[in-house]
Amino acid sequence: MLGLYSIFNAELWGILNGLIVLHNKRWDKVSIHTDSMKIIQAV
Template sequence: MWVHLFSDGIVERATGKAFAGGAIRDIEGNWIVGFNHFLGNYTSFEAELWGILDWILVMLKKGYKRTTIQTDNLEVIKALIEKEMEDSGIMILRRVQRTMRSEGQW
């Protein structure tokens, strides 16, 4: 069964504090689980990736292995798709890519 992950990373301008949140829904749009959590000090790019990684891991634990990931951050989408970014120095990006390569269909 395919599910949809809707993810968003947010960074508060005044403090630099980052949060990730979103929802997981089934193919018909029914709610499965929602989430939000405090991350610490990260860029919006990193916050978005942390949200995606955290919830990929949750979905895998729940047995969902076919997921579409929806985010409004074009930079994150490009980084996840582009092969040359696999060797980037951004640890969280490499971790998300490695998880996506080894588990499920994305």
């Protein structure tokens, strides 16, 4: 199914995967940078 996702979905999955890694490392603070207002509103 690679290639069937929008840029929006890909960016959200990237953020989610990053948050999972940080959670597993027990980090309690994170800063997310994006240029998409839709992503900011979704998160």
